[in-house]
Amino acid sequence: MLIEFESVSVSFDAKTALDNINLKLDQKRIGVIGLNGSGKSTFARLLNGLIAPTEGTVTVGDINPATNPKAARQQTGFIFSNPDVQIIMPTVIEDVSFTLRSSKLSKDEIRSKALATLERFGIAHLADQAAHSLSSGQKQLLAISSIMVGEPKLIVADEPTALLDLANARLVSRVLLEQIEQQVVLVTHDLELAAKCDIVLLFAGAKLVEVGEPAPVISSYLAQN
Amino acid sequence: MRALFRPGASPLHRLAVAPKLLILIALVALLSVFGTNPTAVLAALAATTAFYKIAFPADGVSTLAKQIWSLKWLILIIVIPQVIFGAAWLPVATNALRLAIAIALATLFTLTTASEAMQVAIERAVGPLKRFGIKPETVSLTIAMTINAIPMILQFAKQTREAQLARGAKPSITLMTVPLLVASLKYADDFAEALAARGVEV
């Protein structure tokens, strides 16, 4: 899908979080790096209409998330850092099924579809467990399953491995970068991960300072800080 | 966190939520009308025992006895001041027994009704609120959120206490509650954002 930013700025009260961003992206793996507060999360939230631009226009596919957040959220799955806040329903399978609540499928179809998705991400054995009893890594896999079951076209992940240990971080990032066939926007502080993307965006002080092949963008990030 | 519901297959378990509730309310109302008559209260005790026996054929009587025993403090709190203020023992005892029976009857409703059945009944009961823009799904989602959040908040409480102990602070109500509220309300705000991201609408 084509992601397009035309002179996009976002400000909160007096503070500018993003300043005049112009972009066209259609790569499959899009990495986003930058210091804390540089505007990465604001950029990510624009993609599914959680935030609307103060100025300019964002287009994802043929949808403007600011004016049509419902459609934007259907086509875009969002993964947050904190796995706890993403769980809506009491058990693992119910949480995955929740995504399909307004589909026309029967109860049994929803259950088998949810189970198949859990199977795919290796947590089908936890289906009937209380979701909050899972480990952080398992919760993140649950978040991914809950989103993937809705068959989105784009996955946006905002520092999805920030709260995970090394093994779980590797597992989750492998799932996001290698197992998922959809387009992925991955905000991360893990430069090894960024290096695996097709293109990397570097934000600094609310500005998009570099876009391009991972290696040069990452080395200028390292040089600047 | 365990709900009070006790699974079973008795007629009381199978009775739909709304009629069961209405019968209960009627019984409690009857009891309060005739509640000063010792004979009537004893009859009510016999009837309640029978209901418990129907609901739990294996251990109905002991379940009822346990329920009444669990009310001992409440009954003492009620009886002692009245005795001190010089009331006669028969009316006081009748009144205490009447209260215990009313509570035991109401408990029977809870014991024989699954939370899910009650949630469904609530959803149905709030159906007419649709006209005021309140969707039944929103009500049940909010209920589910609360039930999920309770263990979450207890975990915040534990983490807060450990962090304070680690820093040598003596836990107190205020020291405990403030970080707990901050963490919980931040959680609420993040959670709302995650709900929106998953396409939930009010």
Added chain:
Amino acid sequence: MSLKLTLRDLSRIAIFAAIIAALTLPGEIPLASGVPISLQTLGVMLAGVVLGGYRGSLAVALYVILGLIGLPILSGHASGFSVLAGPTAGFLIGFIPGALVAGLIAHSAKGQFNVIRVIVGSIAGGIVVVYAFGIPVLAAGLKVDLLTAAGYMTPYLAGDAIKVALTAIIAAALYRAYPKAFKN
């Protein structure tokens, strides 16, 4: 004030209902002195004072409903629907308008946090309104007159006064730590 609830309102209402439940569960929130007081009323006052009258009273109503349908989250020995049949039912129901009044008064200074209003609101809502519902039901349940029933409540008054003070201290600290909590 708009009656329309946003997702964030709903989420806060749900969380606050859970907070009241957590505050009420005995032994779950450790107290320094091990005082055997229930923090239920504290939760009710805080709900009104922090979320405002409308959202606060909805949070309390949600808590009460969940307790009545059988979650073991109400204070005292009886739980579930049976509480309504007991003599203390009026207090439980009174919590709902209590949070409403506490919140309306505490939030009456437009956008400003005002500790005096928090205290007045907690007393008016958390004590006066709650007792106004609780005492008549207590009197009817025990078949005594109102004055006698009110007399039974005097020992609890001191505990409730402490909770007003706690509400003010906690709300003031919360306002400094997370002012967003008091806004929409």
